[in-house]
Amino acid sequence: MRIGELSRRTGVPVPTIKYYVREGLLPAGRLTSPNQASYDDAHERRLRLIRALLEVGGLKVAAVAAVLAAIDDPGRSVHKVLGAATDRIVPRYGDSAQDEELEAAREEVSELIGRRGWRVDHDNPAAEALAGALAALEGVGHGEFTGLLDDYADAAEQVAGVDIAYVGRWAGRDDVVERAVIGTVLGDAVFASLRRLAHVDVSARAFGDEGGRPAD
C-alpha cells in the first residue's frame, strides 16, 4: 500500500509516519519508483505498536526505539529480550526521596523478593522503582503502607501468572516479545483503571450515603 493508505488505516498523519521512519522506529517502505514507496501489513502492525507505546504507555521516542530494538534482536533468549524490553518501560519514582529513606526501602524490597522466592536480581529496575515508590510513601508519612506489600504482591503474582499464560499462547518469538511489551504497558493501564472502579464500589459501600444507589 502507499503511505497515504497506511495513514488512513492507522489514523497516523503522513508527516508523522515519515518522522518515525527517519527516527528508525519504522522500517522504510520498499521503493517501487524513485519517489514512491510501498508499505505492507507488517508496517501497519509496527505503526500501531509505536502509537500504543507512545500514547498509552506514555513512553518517549527514545524508549520506544530501545524497546523495538530489543524486539528485533534475534540473538537473545526470549527471557533476556523480555527483560531488555520491559526494563525500558519501568517508571521512575522517588527522585526526591532522601537517601536514608531510599536505602531502607531497598532493604525492604530485598526482603520481599527473598520472602516471595522471586527469581529476580535485587538491582532489577522494577525493584528500584518499587523502592522509590516506598521511599516516597515514607516521605509523605505513609510508611505504614508497607504493611500492605504482601497483599499487593499476592495480587501482582496472580495478574503476572495470567499475563504470562496469555503471552505464552503465541508460538513465535517475535509475537511473544511484542505481546509481552504491549501487555506490560497496557496491562498497567487496565489494572489501574479497574482498581479505581473497585475503589468507587468499596468506597460507596464504606462511606456512601445511601445503600443501593449507584455512586459516582
Place this chain on the structure above:
Amino acid sequence: MRIGELSRRTGVPVPTIKYYVREGLLPAGRLTSPNQASYDDAHERRLRLIRALLEVGGLKVAAVAAVLAAIDDPGRSVHKVLGAATDRIVPRYGDSAQDEELEAAREEVSELIGRRGWRVDHDNPAAEALAGALAALEGVGHGEFTGLLDDYADAAEQVAGVDIAYVGRWAGRDDVVERAVIGTVLGDAVFASLRRLAHVDVSARAFGDEGGRPAD
C-alpha cells in the same frame, strides 16, 4: 519554622515553595514581621503531599490544585470527596482509538461493571480510561486481552479492599481523603513495580535458560 528550615526539611528549594504559595497549593505562612513568615508541621505535610502528587503521581500543577481543593472542601461527604479527588488522577488512554473500537470497548466495560455488581456510574472517568485502554489493545491487534478482564478485576478488587481497609483506619475526614489520594497514586506505582517483578520471576520459570539462577 522559617521558610529556609521548611526547605531544608523537605528538600524543596525556597523559590519552589514560594511558587506553590503563589499558585495556591500551599497556604501562606503566618506573618511574624512585615517580611518574615512562619511555617508549621501542617505546611511541611502539605508540601510533601504536593511533591508526591507531582513527582510520583505525575500530576500537573492544575490537577494537584484540584485534588487539594477537594481535600479541603468541608461540605462534601467522604465518598464524594474521594470521587472528586481521585477522578482527577485517572490517566487518559486511547485518544487515538477509532470511534467504533471505543464504542465497543465502552460496551464491554459496562458489561463488566454489571457482571461484577460494582456500584459505579458507567460514565465514571475510570470506566472511560478502561475503555480507552481496551480500545488501544484492540487497535494493536490484542483484542483477546479482554479475556483476562475478570482475572484482572479479581486482583483489583482484592487490592481495593486492602486499600480501603487501610484508609479507613484513620478517624479524621481529612486524613481519610489525603490517604486515599496518596494510596491511589502511589499504590499504582507499587502495584506496577510488583507486577514487573512477578513477570521477571514467571518469565524466568517459563522462558529462562537455567533453572535455579537468579535472572535479570
